Amino acid sequence: MVRTIAIANQKGGVGKTTTAINLGAALAALERRVLLVDCDAQGNAARGLGIDPEPPTLYEVLIGEATLNQAVRPTLMACLEIVPSSRTLVGAEVEFVGLDGWQRRLRSALEHVAGRYDTILLDCPPSLGHLTVNALAAADGVLVPLQCEYFALEGIKELLQTIQRVQQNLNPELHVTGILLTMYDERTNLARDVAREVRTHFSGQVYDTIVPRNVRLAEAPSHGLPVLNYDIRSRGAQAYLALAREMLAGAV
Amino acid sequence: MVRTIAIANQKGGVGKTTTAINLGAALAALERRVLLVDCDAQGNAARGLGIDPEPPTLYEVLIGEATLNQAVRPTLMACLEIVPSSRTLVGAEVEFVGLDGWQRRLRSALEHVAGRYDTILLDCPPSLGHLTVNALAAADGVLVPLQCEYFALEGIKELLQTIQRVQQNLNPELHVTGILLTMYDERTNLARDVAREVRTHFSGQVYDTIVPRNVRLAEAPSHGLPVLNYDIRSRGAQAYLALAREMLAGAV
Numbered sequence: 051m052v053r054t055i056a057i058a059n060q061k062g063g064v065g066k067t068t069t070a071i072n073l074g075a076a077l078a079a080l081e082r083r084v085l086l087v088d089c090d091a092q093g094n095a096a097r098g099l100g101i102d103p104e105p106p107t108l109y110e111v112l113i114g115e116a117t118l119n120q121a122v123r124p125t126l127m128a129c130l131e132i133v134p135s136s137r138t139l140v141g142a143e144v145e146f147v148g149l150d151g152w153q154r155r156l157r158s159a160l161e162h163v164a165g166r167y168d169t170i171l172l173d174c175p176p177s178l179g180h181l182t183v184n185a186l187a188a189a190d191g192v193l194v195p196l197q198c199e200y201f202a203l204e205g206i207k208e209l210l211q212t213i214q215r216v217q218q219n220l221n222p223e224l225h226v227t228g229i230l231l232t233m234y235d236e237r238t239n240l241a242r243d244v245a246r247e248v249r250t251h252f253s254g255q256v257y258d259t260i261v262p263r264n265v266r267l268a269e270a271p272s273h274g275l276p277v278l279n280y281d282i283r284s285r286g287a288q289a290y291l292a293l294a295r296e297m298l299a300g301a302v
Numbered sequence: 303m304v305r306t307i308a309i310a311n312q313k314g315g316v317g318k319t320t321t322a323i324n325l326g327a328a329l330a331a332l333e334r335r336v337l338l339v340d341c342d343a344q345g346n347a348a349r350g351l352g353i354d355p356e357p358p359t360l361y362e363v364l365i366g367e368a369t370l371n372q373a374v375r376p377t378l379m380a381c382l383e384i385v386p387s388s389r390t391l392v393g394a395e396v397e398f399v400g401l402d403g404w405q406r407r408l409r410s411a412l413e414h415v416a417g418r419y420d421t422i423l424l425d426c427p428p429s430l431g432h433l434t435v436n437a438l439a440a441a442d443g444v445l446v447p448l449q450c451e452y453f454a455l456e457g458i459k460e461l462l463q464t465i466q467r468v469q470q471n472l473n474p475e476l477h478v479t480g481i482l483l484t485m486y487d488e489r490t491n492l493a494r495d496v497a498r499e500v501r502t503h504f505s506g507q508v509y510d511t512i513v514p515r516n517v518r519l520a521e522a523p524s525h526g527l528p529v530l531n532y533d534i535r536s537r538g539a540q541a542y543l544a545l546a547r548e549m550l551a552g553a554v
């Protein structure tokens with residue numbers, strides 16, 4: 051039974067793509083078959099794995115010019131495959147709005163390949179627009195990366211409201227699988243204060259695993275590698291392996 | 303003669319809002335009359351100054367329900383005023399597309415108040431959608447905050463292409479006032495490598511001032527204060543004062 055997880059937060063730069071790539075690689079290292087779908091026109095998920103976003107990409111799939119199968123690419127890891135995206139995806143936001151059932155286009159496209167994977171990860175753009183709604187409609191759960199800083203914390207309320215709206219109108223199964231604290235710098239009071247506030251407000255919904263601020267995570271994509279392949283001993287790699295194990299062990 | 307500067311980069315979390323608030327405050331401290339317009343539905347520019355985004359906000363201005371004058375709010379600093387925004391702004395993206403001249407709505411709204419300010423700063427969302435296009439059509443120049451990391455560097459090409467398209471179709475005066483290196487951590491090779499690459503590729507277009515990674519910049523908005531008011535001696539405050547002086551001294 052495949053589990054589809056959207057990695058979403060409209061706040062920019064909180065570690066969505068870094069989590070999509072490295073959680074995907076960690077699950078693949080633990081022999082789960084993983085598909086990573088880049089739902090962001092920036093195309094950073096594919097770029098971070100050194101994959102050129104030549105068509106067919108997610109854009110061609112959403113407008114019906116290619117099947118999802120045709121857009122799937124292998125990566126350097128046996129159990130990790132990816133559907134890339136590119137700037138053309140911005141066009142889909144405009145083109146398919148208003149078409150009947152546009153919110154479920156991604157969901158129906160994924161149904162054709164569901165049997166081949168244990169986990170499907172959807173990397174969302176920094177917005178609550180149509181592409182994120184498509185991803186939330188297609189997902190079973192939402193993993194919310196949360197940078198331990200003020201603006202990121204303030205934005206959580208609006209994200210949870212959007213998730214609730216999608217639950218009510220499009221996808222009653224949708225739930226938050228967990229909030230992941232990212233870029234945690236234990237030397238600062240700010241990180242400690244925000245982490246404490248999040249665990250109080252959202253008790254029971256925050257992953258035990260915390261991803262520390264670790265420059266290896268920022269260096270790895272420039273080599274086209276997940277951090278596991280770039281520097282397995284780094285705190286960043288260890289954190290995403292721990293997260294993968296926590297997710298496999300728990301109900302999430 | 304007012305100068306309107308859009309602070310834009312579709313990459314999320316690179317310091318757009320932090321630059322809008324703190325450059326605005328630094329220019330105000332140097333006795334320039336500054337208007338800060340929040341063009342991002344996240345509403346972080348107002349939030350970082352402790353201002354509640356009650357209507358009328360930018361949304362009411364763009365759909366014609368309020369004048370810009372009615373939406374302008376004072377801040378704690380004499381020479382700094384702000385037009386807040388909120389989640390309703392997402393509605394404007396959908397509502398005014400297709401209306402005649404929708405790309406110039408912000409530009410014509412700003413014309414009514416231009417005489418009262420020396421500088422108008424437009425804080426853009428992490429996207430190249432309609433709100434960013436409105437801001438680029440309204441601006442004389444674009445300041446591009448660039449985090450010294452791989453994904454941010456890769457996204458520059460697409461941003462410059464968008465700026466060129468707006469130049470050709472909507473606003474021939476538009477030019478890049480400069481690229482601002484942000485969150486620079488001199489301890490990492492990554493920051494040094496990216497900074498060197500940017501200065502080579504975009505020689506002559508990069509500000510001398512570099513904004514270091516400085517936790518005071520991340521703490522200040524939780525107190526509703528620009529960093530100048532929160533901790534004037536901090537490296538973050540000194541960097542934005544230096545940037546303000548560099549901008550006033552140069553042609554930019």
Ligand SMILES: Nc1ncnc2c1ncn2[C@@H]1O[C@H](COP(=O)(O)OP(=O)(O)OP(=O)(O)O)[C@@H](O)[C@H]1O
Pocket residue numbers: 061062063064065066067068069090094174175176232233234261262263264265267268269271286312313314315428451452453454
């Ligand atoms: N734990 C971490 N420690 C250090 N750097 C990190 C960490 N996580 C992510 N980064 C770096 O921070 C930047 C932002 O991360 P990333 O691009 O993954 O965020 P995002 O939420 O996907 O951004 P966007 O909103 O633009 O999609 C990137 O340069 C990334 O390499």
Ligand SMILES: Nc1ncnc2c1ncn2[C@@H]1O[C@H](COP(=O)(O)OP(=O)(O)OP(=O)(O)O)[C@@H](O)[C@H]1O
Pocket residue numbers: 060061062063176199200201202313314315316317318319320321342346426427428484485486513514515516517519520521523538
């Ligand atoms: N130089 C810096 N040093 C340390 N922290 C910083 C610095 N600049 C910004 N920050 C913090 O990093 C985070 C991202 O910055 P900010 O929100 O200003 O970026 P943005 O580009 O406006 O993001 P978005 O794409 O979501 O609009 C914020 O929590 C901010 O407080």
Ligand SMILES: [Mg+2]
Pocket residue numbers: 066067068090094174175
């Ligand atoms: Mg991303």
Ligand SMILES: [Mg+2]
Pocket residue numbers: 318319320342346426427
């Ligand atoms: Mg911002």
